[in-house]
Amino acid sequence: MKHTLLLWLFVAISGMTAYAQTRTIKGKVTDSKDGAAVPYATVRIQGTNKGTATDLSGNFSIDISGTQTLVISSVGFTQQTVKPDNSNTVNVSLVADNTLTEYIATGYINTNRVKKVSAVAEVTAEKLANTPLVDINQALQGQAAGVFVGGASGQPGSVQNVRIRGVGSISASAAPLYVIDGIIVDGRDVNKSGDLALQSNDLLANLNPNDVETINILKDAAATAMYGSRGANGVIVINTKKGKTGVTTFGARAQYGTAKPSFGKSDLLSPAASYAYNRDVLALNDFTPAEIDAEFPASLLATGFNWRDAGFRTAKMQDYGISASGGSEKTKLYISAGYNDQEGTLINSGLKRYTIISNVSQKVNDRLDIAMNLNLSQGDARSAMGGNYYASPLLGAYFVSPFQSPYKPDGSLYTGLESDFNAASGDNFLYSVYRNDKKLSNFRGLGGATVSYRIFDWLKVQERVNLDMVNTEANLFYDPTTGDGYNAADPLKSGSVYNQNVKASTVTNQFSLSGNFDIGEEHQLDYLALTEYNRFKSRSFSAEGIGIIGSDLKVLDITATPQAVGGNATDYTFLSYMGQLNYSFRQKYNLSVGFRTDGSSRFGANTRYGTFFSVGASWRLIEEEFMKSQEVFSDLKLRLSYGQTGNADFGTIDNFVARALYDYGTSYNGAPGNAPNTIGNVDLTWEKNKSFNIGLDLALLKGAITATIDVYQRKTDGLLLNTPVSSTSGFTTQMANIGSLENKGIEALISSKNFQDKGGFSWTTELNIGMNRNKVTSLFMGRDVAGANSTQLHRVGHPVQSWYLNEWAGVDPQNGDPLWYTADGKTTNNINLAERRIVGNSQPKFTGGLTNTFQYKGIGVSVFFYAVTGNKILNRTRILGDADGAYFGYGYDKLTAENYWRKPGDIADRPKPIPGGNKNANSALSTRYLENGSFLRLRNINLSYSLPARWVKAASFTSVKLYAQAANLATWTSYTGWDPEQDISAMEFFRYPPSKSITFGANINF
Incomplete structure (x- = not known):
């Protein structure tokens, strides 16, 4: 009996073992959102290499x-772990990973994320919401690896320079192409000719960041x-919000802040420090005590005035908007209106800024779909005159005595023209800034x-x-009683009015065939064939009149003498054919x-057509x-x-440079006629860009x-560059395609979920960093090409826009003279004997951004840092403000009084100051004023609180979010100028400074 029981026990155990080795589990993997099947999901036995994939x-x-x-995973979904029960059937519903969307919109076609072969960076609406923005370009700063964003001015609505993977041209545009809801738009400064009236006029500032998805x-x-x-030069694809299936929801937002x-x-x-410095400088230059007291008596200490502080203020910011979003399976709608001041x-x-947007789509039946989008905006900007004008507080504060009050004894403002007003410029900017005027008005309509x-x-x-329509107006007014408006030679010609109007439109027509199909269960094909016609048309008109007497009206009719009338027209077209095939x-x-x-009609008759191509592949090793x-x-x-891609954007080059052009309105012996001014080039074509990329996408530790x-x-x-031609042609140069350059680098985006507990606390980090190296690889006969100004140079083997300056050698300790290096490495106090050389790079070598986000239930905190390193900035503001006595008696930078030479043997940073200037030491462009442009900036802190659902429901709302944001709180840098964040020129000259701001707001949905 005992042996029988042991036998039955052995048989039972053997049966259990056999059963454990042969279990077959079957099931289905679906999407939790709509129940749709999830093909090619990975089903793996945990801890083994055994697995399969769904059909x-x-x-x-x-x-x-x-x-x-079992471990079930699929790209775009959160991984799930399942322990099968005794039923041998497992059905799994995967939840979408909110950090990923299924498709990436690239303008013409949406790319499946899993099958993506290209390098694409994404900035989502969530990131935009964490930054107080006026210009959409600012949203890209520090948010995408390999993308440089630098502002030429802190003026609201000013142009932001954007470069993707370095500078790709010398004379043509290096800016990326912009596509908004499938519409190719001109995202650059509307002013292409350098006209003062339209400078710093960014059309993208009209786009409301709150409408961007x-x-x-x-x-x-x-x-x-x-x-x-x-x-x-890369493409920036902006997609605005669209309606979604479900109950219509309404949103309202309000934001207020100061800067x-x-x-x-x-x-x-x-x-007080200027008073002491001025007296010491006179003493160093052998002025007697009596002469010093006559120039700077002690009574001046009672009349000090801080001119720079007077030119600036605590500015108010406010933003309001309403929106509606919703739809059915057939009709979807998103509409929004916004106001920003x-x-x-x-x-x-x-x-x-005033904005209205409407995106509507209609599924007429199972085969026919219709969609319409409309984006209207109006931007009205007012700005002070630029840095070259003394009427601007940016420059004017340095050219007026700190002991001069802007107010007369009776309390009224000096005009600046009075003989008893002490200013080098003849301008009291506190008077001029309100009497003179510069207004810019932009209307833009985008429709498709x-x-x-x-x-x-x-x-x-x-x-x-598609239609992109722009209407821009500029109005400049110089009051006759201001320094910039007054004409001393002929007072009757004092004052001027300048008006300019630019109307531009781009019409695009696209016809395409597209589709996708499966070959069996393993092969997939997507294709697109498209033809496109694009026509750009621009017309401008300008007029100026001078001579204003006794009128505060700011219109042309009040001027006595017509000064100038001008206008131009630009038309060009593109005809394109495109095809794309994706296999998986x-x-x-x-x-x-x-x-x-x-x-393109812009190029020479022999080279108007060009073909560009790409091939890309990806291998999902995880499978x-x-x-x-x-x-x-x-x-x-x-x-x-x-x-290979091309660059058809001429930038500031004449749009008709491929043709032989003539000047009209000229005369010869009193007879009207025309004369050639440009030699054409029938072989002129686009710059060509050949790009190679290798990339790796990975996820670790279950994502x-x-x-x-x-x-x-x-x-x-x-490269489009001027090249020498025979003098027998009547010209000295001709535009041609000659020269080449190279950009190469590394980019990385790393995201981590550092901590998450069941109590509702989470901490995530996102780091992006880009490294770029740029150099010119060939030029016409290896000759140098001058940069945009005399301080920069393009030379083979060196970066574009390399700094080309005399090298500063310090101060002669014996006599306080300024010193520079000569060609043989010796020093000289004669700037004309110094040798200019390449001394640095204006472009950053590294850019990056770091964001840490903390969440606890309804409380959120986001902290964003932005960094730039490896570039040098020419601080031309210091050249005037730290000038060794050249502008003696006026405003000085605080560095002026630090460690200047006073006696033989002094080891000083600054030469001996001499009233009127020290052998042009102040104006000699050298490495003395070339500074390290690296910086780390605490760009933004966002604190938000989402009210509990029970509170919100009681108020008949669906959600309420309150938040506070602070921008540009701190900057760590060795740069001594106003701000190390510069545009692509990396040159500061009384630039409109950035602002530190704090804003409070609320978003309500119902």
Whole structure:
């Protein structure tokens, strides 16, 4: 009996073991949102290399042993762990990962994230919400690796310079192309000719950041080749919000804040310190005590005035908006209206913006879809005169005595023209800034209509018409009683009025065939074939009159003498053909091939058409069998791309440079006629950009850490440059395609979920960093090309816009003379004997951003740092403010009084100050004023609180969010100027300073 029981026990155990080794689990993986099948999801036995993938219907089958656990994952979803029960059936509903969206909008076509082969950076609406913005370009600063954003001015609405992966041209535009809701727009300064009236006029400042859903930055050829001759410098695709299926929701927002100017480490010398400095300088130059007392008596100490502080203010900012979003399965709608009013910190400057947007889509039936989008905006800006005008507080504060009051004894303001007003410029800017005026008004209308019809499941026909319309007006007024308006030679010609109007429109017509289909269960094809016609038309008119007597009206009619009337017209067209084919095998191996042929009327008759191409591939290693057993990586993909794009944007080059042009309105012997002014080039064509990119996308520790790393090289050939021609032609130069340059670098984006507990606390980090190296690789006969100004140079083997300056050698300790280095390395006190050389790079070598976000239930905190390093800035503001006595008696930078030479043997930083100037030491452009431009800035802090649901529901709202934001709180830098954040020129000359701001706001949905 005992042996029988042991036998039955052995049989039972053996049966259990056999059962544990042969269990088959079947199931289906679906999307929790709509129940749709999730194909190609990975189903793996935890702790082993054994796994399978779901089929097109989301079904799977896998053998497990006993109570083994299954791990189910798919890109775009949160990974789930499931322990099967005794039913042998497991159905899993995956929840979408909110950090990823299924598709990336690239303008012409939406790219599936899993099958992506290109380098694309994304800035989402959530990131935009954490920064108090007026200009959409500011949203990109520090948010995307390899993207440099620098402002030429702190003026609200001013132009922001954006460069993607370095500078790609010398004389043509290096700015990226902008696409808003599928509409190619001109995102540059509306002024292409350098006209004063339209400078610093950024049309993108009219776009309301609150209406933006995503910003996608296309970097490599696989992403930009679809834009052909306009994609060389990268493409920024902006998508506004669209309606979503569900109950219509309404939103309202309100924001209010204040801003103060930030002058960095720079400051004016106080009146008391100026008094002491002036007296000491006179004593050093052998003035007697009596002469010193006559020039600077003690009574001046009672009349000190801080002119720079008087030119600035605490500015108010306010922003309001309402929106509605919703729809059914057939109709979706998003509408929004906004108002923004931002005062400038500089007195009498600011920007008001009005926006309306409407996006509507209608599914007429199962095959026919219609969509319309309309974006209207009006921007009204007022700005003080620029840095070259004494009427501006930016410059004027340095050219008036700190002991001079702006007010007369009776309390009225000096005009600046009075003989008893002590100013080098003959201007009291506190008077001029309100009497003179500079107004800019921009209206922009963006509209598009799309009709698409699905003939078959694999074929869709689409017709789209887009319109981009711009109307810009500029009005300048110089009061006759101000220093800039007064004409001393002929007082009757004092005062002037200048008006300019620019109307521009771009009409685009697109016709496309597109579709996708599966070949069996493992092969997928997507395709797009498109033809596009694009026409740009611009007309401008300007008029100026002088001579104003006794009128405060600021119109041309009040002027006595017509001074100038001008106008111009620009027209050009593009005709394009494009095709793209994407292939995927089980979403593991992906291939994309594209081409575009562009024809442009801007180029020579022999070269008006060009073809551009790209090829890209990606390999999802995570799907390979050899990756199944590891648990470190939850996603791993390798990307490669190569292609060629073009640059058809001439920038400030004449739009008709390919043609032989003539000047009209000239005369010869009193007879009207015309004369040639440009020699044409029928072979002139676009600059070509060849780009190679290798990238790696990965996720670690079940998605706790994700990273995107790219290494790139972009070579630009056929640079548009002036080349010498025979003098027998009657000209000295001709525009031609000659020269090349190179950009190469590394980019990385790393995101981590540092901590998350069941109590509702979480901490996430996002770090992006970009490194770029730029150099000129060839020029005409190897000759140097002068930069935009005499201080910069383009030379083979060196970066674009390298600094080309005399090298500062310090101060002679024996006599206090300024010293520079000569060609043989010796020193000289004669600037004319010094040798200029390349002494630094104006472009940053590294840029980066770091964001830490903390959440606890309804409380959120976001902290954002921005950094730039490796560039040098020419501080021309110091050249005038720290001038060794050249502008003696007026405003000084506080550095002026630090460590200047006083006696033989002194080891000083500054030469001996001499009233009127020290052998041009102040104005000699040298490395004395070239400074390290590296900085780290606490760009933004955002604190928010979402009210509890029970409170919100009681008030009949769906959500209420309160927040406070602070911008530019602190900057760490060695730069001594106003601000190390510069535009691409890296030159500061009384630039409108940035501001430190704090804002409070509320977002309400109901």
